[in-house]
Amino acid sequence: MASSALQNDSDDEDFGEAFKRYKYKNAFSEDKWEQEFDKIPMFMKTAPEEIDPMEYPELACLQAIIHDEDRSPEEQAKSLKDEGNAFFKEKNYLKAIVAYTAALKRNCGDQELDTVLLTNRAAAHFHIGNMRSALNDTTAAKKIKPKHLKALIRGAQCCIELCNFVAAIQWCEDGLNAHPSDKKLQELRAAADKQKRAADRDSRKAKVKEKKLHNEKEALMAAIKERGIKLRQSAKPRQSGSDEDEETSDMLANLSLDGLNSHEATGAQVFLDEHGSMHWPVLFLYPEHQQSDFISAFSESSSFSEHFAVMFGEELPPWDVDRKYHLQNLQVFFEDEETEVLYKLNPETTLLCVLQHKRFFVKAGTPNFIILVNGSPFYKQYLTGRKIRTL
Template sequence: MGEKVTAETKKVMTDEERLELCQKLDQELDDFINSLERKRYTEGWPEDRWEEEMDKHPFFMKSNPDATEMSPLAEGLAKLKYDPEENTPLELASSYKEDGNFNFKHKNYRLAILGYTEGIKVRCDDKEINASLYNNRAASHWHLKNYRSALFDSERALSFNPNHTKARLRAAKSALEVAKYDVCIEHCQKLLEESKDKEVVELLNTAKKKKVLQERDERKKDRMISKKNEEKEAVVKAIVERGIRISNCDDADDIDLSKLEPSLPGAHDAIVHIENGILKWPVLFLYPEYQMTDFVKACPENVPLLNQLEQLFPAPWDENNKYRCSSVNVYFEGYDKMPHVVDPSKKLSDLLVMKYFELKAGTPAFFVLPRGSKVESRFLESYL
């Protein structure tokens, strides 16, 4: 049976022994790397298992994952670099920074971000190392075009070191990329207080020009929104003035365009609107005999319903030519759940204010049936 190692018998390494071990491990690592075959690296870590794979890497692992014996290199690295009992917070943060820098140098920006993030998590009290960790992580994000993250990390770096020129310049560039032009201008102006750098001057001028364009577009957008709101209010006002009954609306104050949107698939752009004081409605014609429908967009309220039927007949599905303007009856289903016949020669506006008429889903709907036919009789009997 092997000897049990306790906290009392554990040998504490001196600074000289640690330095000697570091130099030995560095040399062994250099010799190992130099012995590798020189070829292009083509296989990256799987995106969904970066942290898992990182924990298996001797530079990052904090414990032995499978309880087997670790190599001296892996054990020494893990102990020297990551053991909180063997390292101060500053030493740990510095080690993670070095790991991040190594990956950044080799353009492994995602791995570099992981390294810098671990260093930030240490929360050491050194402002310079924290500023450096955030700045370097911002640089990694910048190369990955994660501009919002680059801006956040750059400004975090500046919170630890307001004079960090690289962090401020990257903050300005990132702000420009995410259209935060005021932020970009502010950082550029602070940079120009120290030096009239040509790159910063060009960046500042670009931000000012884009800000002018942005403000113009916002004014244009605001005008469009205001115009649409005015049009919506005009539509609602016209409906109230005409006395049209709207389903699920208790009074005039309860009417809004959301309750007037057509519920038919693909018909959302056909919502009632007003042109030159005339309401134009989407109208649905139903033919129960054939289970067919016609959907007509923008029917003017001052035009007889008959005009719309004349454009629809003869119907391609009416092989027996039964559906003609002179031989059909037109009905609507009232809020009393009964059918009501209408005179199609009347204007649509007159039909919409008939007794028992109720507008549903913003779409006037009418049933069309051959006059005196069995189909019409069955339709009427279905309401009895």
């Protein structure tokens, strides 16, 4: 017990020493603590005859609360405006908005004061990015005082931020009619005009690009129909009675490879080259090793063996640990999921020949094929119990 008491005494001494060394940041000064203490309303001996809100902020606040009902709506509004201005100077824009809003709710009837309040609140909204609210306030201020310079300037700035350059120019024109020599309005007018011309130029370019893409898609649709290629959005069989042309048209809007979980495939889609030849994104699947290869532009006139010669020529893939995926050993299949039939292809067959087969359906814009090693144990196991047909 004695040891514990000694320890406690030591702790108290340490705390006391630390308390002496470190001072409270917001403490009264040692020299003028009595004068500062006397500024707190609860401890004042006598109230000052004139109250400066900067010198006696707590007292000013209390008196404002006590006598608020005795003051006219105009006086209350002005007081709240001053409060909002103080918050604004501190860049506390949210509190400034609250103060200006409270002032406007006093409905004092002073149009000049209401215009200032609306313009000030618009400025606070502007600084925190509430451009639509800022524009609403400047519009309201302009209705009260059509020639109010700050409202006209802030309205033009809001419209520029909202990319409504036509409206911005109109705000500047209205302002310059009332204040023809104002440099800020002149600068905003020039900036709005410049950005409007740039936006118009970009819009024209976008329309030209959109028209070009539309024409390319129309040409692609015509080429697909002409070749008799059938599209499917998914592996599900086409519902009876559905219109195949309509289904083909719907699919053309979704020919990207999103959902394949391959960064190489993302964004690739079928296209026509300058010679009118069609190129498809194609997926090769290797079920034995759960691997795949993606070809972003497989020409319809190319054969499977041409791609195999590149992919399995001098160097075999690293996942082929048994080194058996040689060009002469590869066998290609496609599956008709509706009839559950595997079609065996000659590797010398062109892609177009396969795409035109009556039972081949391009799913999600990407033809896919199964690649096996002919005669391997997995080959025999994979085909066991399946219906096989040769193309």
